[in-house]
Amino acid sequence: MTEVSQYSGHTMSRATAKPASIADVARVAGVSVPTVSRVLTGAAKVSPDKRDRVLLAIDELGYRPNGAARALVSGKQRIIAVMTSETAIFGYSATIQGIETAARAEGYFVVISVVENPTEDEAQRAVELVLGQPLAGIIVLKFDPVGVRVLEALPPDIPRVAVSGEVSDEVSQASIEEVAAGEEIVRYLLSLGHPTVHHVTVPASRDEDHRTTGWRNALVEAGAEVPEIIPATWDASSGVRIGRRLAADDSVTAIFCGNDEIAMGVITGLSDAGRNVPADVSVVGFDDHPLARIWRPGITTIAQDFPGLGRRAFELLQAQLDGDAAVARSTSRPPLVVRESAGPPRVR
Amino acid sequence: MTEVSQYSGHTMSRATAKPASIADVARVAGVSVPTVSRVLTGAAKVSPDKRDRVLLAIDELGYRPNGAARALVSGKQRIIAVMTSETAIFGYSATIQGIETAARAEGYFVVISVVENPTEDEAQRAVELVLGQPLAGIIVLKFDPVGVRVLEALPPDIPRVAVSGEVSDEVSQASIEEVAAGEEIVRYLLSLGHPTVHHVTVPASRDEDHRTTGWRNALVEAGAEVPEIIPATWDASSGVRIGRRLAADDSVTAIFCGNDEIAMGVITGLSDAGRNVPADVSVVGFDDHPLARIWRPGITTIAQDFPGLGRRAFELLQAQLDGDAAVARSTSRPPLVVRESAGPPRVR
DNA sequence: TCGATTTTTGAAAACGTTATCAGAGAACTC
DNA sequence: GAGTTCTCTGATAACGTTTTCAAAAATCGA
Numbered sequence: 001m002t003e004v005s006q007y008s009g010h011t012m013s014r015a016t017a018k019p020a021s022i023a024d025v026a027r028v029a030g031v032s033v034p035t036v037s038r039v040l041t042g043a044a045k046v047s048p049d050k051r052d053r054v055l056l057a058i059d060e061l062g063y064r065p066n067g068a069a070r071a072l073v074s075g076k077q078r079i080i081a082v083m084t085s086e087t088a089i090f091g092y093s094a095t096i097q098g099i100e101t102a103a104r105a106e107g108y109f110v111v112i113s114v115v116e117n118p119t120e121d122e123a124q125r126a127v128e129l130v131l132g133q134p135l136a137g138i139i140v141l142k143f144d145p146v147g148v149r150v151l152e153a154l155p156p157d158i159p160r161v162a163v164s165g166e167v168s169d170e171v172s173q174a175s176i177e178e179v180a181a182g183e184e185i186v187r188y189l190l191s192l193g194h195p196t197v198h199h200v201t202v203p204a205s206r207d208e209d210h211r212t213t214g215w216r217n218a219l220v221e222a223g224a225e226v227p228e229i230i231p232a233t234w235d236a237s238s239g240v241r242i243g244r245r246l247a248a249d250d251s252v253t254a255i256f257c258g259n260d261e262i263a264m265g266v267i268t269g270l271s272d273a274g275r276n277v278p279a280d281v282s283v284v285g286f287d288d289h290p291l292a293r294i295w296r297p298g299i300t301t302i303a304q305d306f307p308g309l310g311r312r313a314f315e316l317l318q319a320q321l322d323g324d325a326a327v328a329r330s331t332s333r334p335p336l337v338v339r340e341s342a343g344p345p346r347v348r
Numbered sequence: 349m350t351e352v353s354q355y356s357g358h359t360m361s362r363a364t365a366k367p368a369s370i371a372d373v374a375r376v377a378g379v380s381v382p383t384v385s386r387v388l389t390g391a392a393k394v395s396p397d398k399r400d401r402v403l404l405a406i407d408e409l410g411y412r413p414n415g416a417a418r419a420l421v422s423g424k425q426r427i428i429a430v431m432t433s434e435t436a437i438f439g440y441s442a443t444i445q446g447i448e449t450a451a452r453a454e455g456y457f458v459v460i461s462v463v464e465n466p467t468e469d470e471a472q473r474a475v476e477l478v479l480g481q482p483l484a485g486i487i488v489l490k491f492d493p494v495g496v497r498v499l500e501a502l503p504p505d506i507p508r509v510a511v512s513g514e515v516s517d518e519v520s521q522a523s524i525e526e527v528a529a530g531e532e533i534v535r536y537l538l539s540l541g542h543p544t545v546h547h548v549t550v551p552a553s554r555d556e557d558h559r560t561t562g563w564r565n566a567l568v569e570a571g572a573e574v575p576e577i578i579p580a581t582w583d584a585s586s587g588v589r590i591g592r593r594l595a596a597d598d599s600v601t602a603i604f605c606g607n608d609e610i611a612m613g614v615i616t617g618l619s620d621a622g623r624n625v626p627a628d629v630s631v632v633g634f635d636d637h638p639l640a641r642i643w644r645p646g647i648t649t650i651a652q653d654f655p656g657l658g659r660r661a662f663e664l665l666q667a668q669l670d671g672d673a674a675v676a677r678s679t680s681r682p683p684l685v686v687r688e689s690a691g692p693p694r695v696r
Numbered sequence: 697t698c699g700a701t702t703t704t705t706g707a708a709a710a711c712g713t714t715a716t717c718a719g720a721g722a723a724c725t726c
Numbered sequence: 727g728a729g730t731t732c733t734c735t736g737a738t739a740a741c742g743t744t745t746t747c748a749a750a751a752a753t754c755g756a
Contacts (some may be wrong), residue, residue, distance in 0.1 A: 019505065021742055032706040037744060047704065062503060068425070069481035071416035073711050077461060079427070079481060087445050097435050102458055102476060109460040109481055111427060112448055133457055134415035135481060155410060157367065185734035236642045261639065268642050291609065291639060292585045294616050369712055380736040385714060395734070417712035421741050 009082030020061035029057035032336055040065060068134065080317060083113045083126070085146035090261065090289050091306055092141060097161060098310020099139060108136065117145050123149040131158065133315040137317045139163060144203055159320040163313045165210040167329055172320060174313035177333045181302045182214020184336055185284055186256055187222070188300075192284065192344045194254035196224040200232050200242055200266060202258035211286055215256055228313055232258065236265040243269020246281070253281055253316060253345040260285035260292045267295075267341065282342035305332060377405035388413060410615035416482065425484040428665060430513070431461045431474070433494035437582055438609065438637050439654055440489060443511060446658020447487055454666060456484065461498055463494050472498040479506065485665045487511060492551055507668040511524055511661045513558040515677055520668060522661035525681045529650045530562020532684055533632055535570070536648075540692045542602035542630065544572040548580050548590055548608035548614060559634055580606065584613040591617020594629070601629055601693040608633035608640045615689065630690035643683055646687030653680060 022040075026033045031050050038044045039054040046054070071077050078200045082099055084090045100110045104264070111133065115126045127150060130138070137159035142149050147162070151171065154160055163170050165178035189197045199215050212229065219226045230246075232238040239257065243266035257263035263285030267277050275298055277283050285292060288303035312330040319328060370388075374381045379398050386392045387402040394402070405411070409503050421423050430447055434440040448458045459481065463474040475498060478486070485507035488499050495510070499519065502508055503553075512518050513526035537545045546565050560577065567574045580586040587605065591614035594600045605611035611633030615625050625645055633640060636651035660678040667676060 022744095023742080033706090033742090034706060034744080034746095037706090041744080045704070062505065064476075064479050066420070067480050068416050068419035069711090070480070070744080071413070071482065072420050072713085073742080075711075075745045077416070081457075087448065088441055093436055093441050096460075098461055100435065103674070104462060108479070109429075109459045109461060109478070111457045112444075113457060115453060129411075130457070131412050132415050132418070134419065153739050155412065157410065175442065218682055236639060242640060263638060265642050268644055271644060291584060291612060293741080294588060294613050296616055296619060316722090371712080381712095382714080382738095383735060384734090389714075391714080393734070414712050417741090418714075420743085421712080421714045423741075591738090605707095684727090 020063040020065070022062055022065070023059045025054065025063050028061060029053040046167050071134045072284060077134045078133050079109045079111055079133065080140045080314075081111045081113050081130050081135050082141065083115055083130065083138060083147070083150050084113055084141035085118075085144050086141075086234070087112060087114060089259075090283075091143065091259065091287055091304065094306035095141060095310040095313075098307030100310070101307065102311040104313035106314075108152070108278060108314075111135075115150055118146045118149055120149060120153070123153040126150065126154075127153040131155070135243040137161070139313050139317055152314060159314050159317060161317045161320070163309060167331055169228055172316045172328045174309055174316055174330045174331075176304060178210035178212040178329055179217065181286075181334050181336075182211040182256075183218040183221075184214075184304055185286070185300075186215050186218035188336060188338075189254045189256065189282060189284065190218065190224065191340060192254075192342065194280065194345050196227060197254045197256050198227045198230065198246070198252050200230045200239065200255060200262055203234060203260060209258065211256075211258055232262045232265075235262075236261040239263070239265020240272070242266055244273050245272075246270065247273030247275045255281060255283045256343070257283065259287045260289035260299055263299055263301070263341070264291070264295055267292050267297075267299075274317075275304045276340055278343035280346060282345070284342050288337055292337075293339070295341075297341045300339045300342040301337050302334050303337045304334045308332065310326050352638055353401075367414075369410040370411070370413070372409055373402065373405045373411050377401040384623075420481045425482045426455060427457045427459055427481065428662075429459045429461050429478050429483050429485060429486045430489065431463055431478065431495070431498050433463055433466075433492050434489075434490035434582070435460060435462060437607075439491065439607065439652065442487060442654030443658040443661075446655030447662050448658075449514050449655065450659040450662035456662075463498055466494045466497055468497060468501070471501040472499065472620075475501040475503075479503070485509070485669055487661050491597060507665060509661050509665040509668070511657060515679055520664045520676045522657055522664055522678045523680075524657060525651060525679055526558035527562040527565065527682075528632075529682050530559040530604075531569075532562075532565040533634070533650055534563050534566035535583030535687075536684060537602045537604065537630060537632065537690060538566065538570050538572065539603075539654070540630065540690065542693050544575060545595065545602045545604050546575050546578065546600050548578045548587065548603060548605045548610055550580060550610060551582060554587055557606065559604075559606055571622060580610045580613075582609075584609040587611070587613020588617040588620070590614055591619075592621050594618065595623045602690070603629060603631045605631065605633050607635050608637035608647055611647055611649070612639070612643055613687070615645075615647075626689055626691035630693070632690050636685055640685075641687070643689075645689045648687045648690040649685050650682050651685045652682045656680065 022033055022036050027035050030036050036054050038046050051181050057269055113130045138146050140162045142162045142164040162173045164175050167175045182247045186197050240263040247270050257266055263283050267283050271279055275281050285299050285301040292299040292301050316328050370381055374384045384402050386394050387399050420643055451458050462479045488495050488510045489616055490512040492509045510521045512523050515523045534545050562630050587610040595618050605614055610633050615631050625627055633647045633649040635647050640647040640649050664676050
């Protein structure tokens with residue numbers, strides 16, 4: 001401690017000049033450069049007195065290793081990029097959080113790259129910009145068309161993993177069995193006695209969301225009518241408008257929403273228009289948003305384990321980084337969570 | 349295009365071997381290394397034919413510049429770290445989003461560093477780990493004690509900006525006038541006729557949240573009784589339990605919650621226990637969460653511009669990076685948003 | 697005490713880029 | 727046509743680390 005204040009004048013002057021390098025430390029400690037490096041990395045043994053002198057010099061100079069130089073010579077990067085179109089939507093942010101937690105445990109850092117413009121050129125440019133950074137690998141959130149496009153723009157030799165709602169080939173992928181989950185929740189509604197299930201979608205991956213595919217499958221399988229799809233935006237307010245509109249249609253008794261936030265909006269819209277959920281209309285969501293449990297009525301939904309999804313994505317990437325070249329997949333089956341927002345239709 | 353497939357065999361072998369360097373490009377294009385660099389950076393003019401040959405060689409070899417080497421020699425890093433204790437909470441994630449958007453516009457990337465363990469050593473270790481990366485600067489989210497500790501652990505010579513609920517000295521800071529905003533919303537409740545306002549807090553920055561300070565100020569100023577503070581966690585479910593408990597207390601007519609999610613929980617808890625909001629109890633929040641508008645009753649709250657806060661933090665950091673050494677501050681006054689969750693107390 | 701072995705050390709090379717500087721032409725000017 | 731200026735180009739030197747590799751020092755066994 002005393003040493004620090006003793007040399008504070010020295011430290012101050014350093015602050016304005018260029019930062020201390022390993023050579024400065026070596027000079028002050030009276031040892032060679034590689035010896036300092038050895039103390040830093042612990043790669044080889046250093047005699048106790050030299051080690052102490054080095055440590056003292058480091059403290060005195062306020063030396064910190066230069067990350068760029070380290071990454072350059074060792075060839076080992078500790079940063080992985082997450083490319084996504086969104087960060088604020090629950091599913092995205094929870095997945096990113098899962099990636100970050102898993103990465104941190106292994107000493108990696110996560111850089112967020114948001115790609116907003118879905119034109120092919122924009123995706124290409126975004127990829128090039130990201131690859132200009134010293135990265136170990138890339139995880140692409142492929143919940144929407146932007147992710148698909150980014151994946152296509154990625155050069156072949158960079159380690160990458162995709163995260164999505166359903167498996168596909170050609171790339172390592174952490175995914176969720178969204179189709180099956182969509183089928184399950186729609187079958188549940190049908191089993192309650194609803195003649196069919198209307199569907200409000202969130203902005204979709206390709207032409208069609210996997211949740212939507214599950215919805216359609218279940219309806220066709222049951223021989224139920226397949227109503228027209230109602231598209232919402234990411235904004236829950238769009239759900240409110242849709243709910244108000246659907247309230248006018250007596251034939252609508254069950255609604256499957258692309259996510260819980262939209263479901264909340266739809267419920268609000270229905271209630272505003274005087275319809276009761278679930279007595280008049282059943283509404284279900286997808287994802288199990290933290291507030292879905294708090295909402296009244298509690299929202300029946302599919303519980304997605306986004307943090308787990310993110311963790312699995314990181315593990316797949318790490319396997320690639322460790323030389324495991326094979327395309328690997330990791331899927332999970334999210335469970336149905338029954339709460340109060342869905343029930344049997346009113347007998348008419 | 350034809351060239352690409354023509355050389356695909358070449359490219360394939362590259363994929364497994366070490367990636368092409370600028371020297372490889374120079375050799376294939378028949379020019380010198382600096383010329384390739386000039387084509388890449390556009391730093392100086394290159395004759396059209398050489399430029400074309402270089403571009404062709406780059407394409408052929410699938411060459412991409414090495415970010416670490418670039419950062420090392422130029423001394424210019426393009427990554428800024430955001431150190432935070434949370435990423436999933438609305439205020440945090442919205443602020444990070446604001447930082448990311450502003451950073452991206454200026455060609456910077458954002459790496460997220462989550463610091464969970466608030467012991468001093470842990471903070472120190474987290475800081476050292478982050479500084480091992482090639483960073484241009486750091487933004488610390490100082491909404492809670494972790495941020496304060498991280499800020500203390502930061503060495504003096506690295507560009508940094510703090511983001512918080514209220515200004516303080518010694519460091520560049522983007523902030524919100526939380527004290528004033530807290531005062532305003534409590535004064536609003538008092539003006540409706542409530543004898544006092546109870547307060548449910550979220551995990552706080554130091555000993556006391558700035559929102560809490562504002563709450564206390566307004567009560568003391570009005571000569572109202574200052575009730576005991578009720579602490580909640582970040583989880584909205586804790587709000588539900590608190591709401592149920594408060595429902596039993598007839599003297600509670602107005603509740604100021606530390607954020608909107610907790611307010612939603614409290615409202616749910618009160619409703620579950622048979623109390624009506626706002627007829628029996630008024631509940632207000634803080635932040636203007638996207639769902640606060642959707643919730644029924646719509647939540648009266650303070651509209652925080654988190655994305656703007658993040659943007660301002662980045663601008664302050666950028667000023668530092670551009671050599672503006674002065675400690676700068678940027679504050680904003682968030683407005684009250686009146687919805688339906690608060691009203692006059694029931695006459696007894 | 698001497699040689700053999702082990703440990704510790706430092707000089708020099710390497711990593712892949714950009715910056716500097718001087719030389720070679722080309723293009724002007726008179 | 728000679729001198730001057732301008733444009734383009736390449737050799738070489740950084741940048742701050744880690745990695746070799748060989749030399750020096752220390753330790754060990756006899």
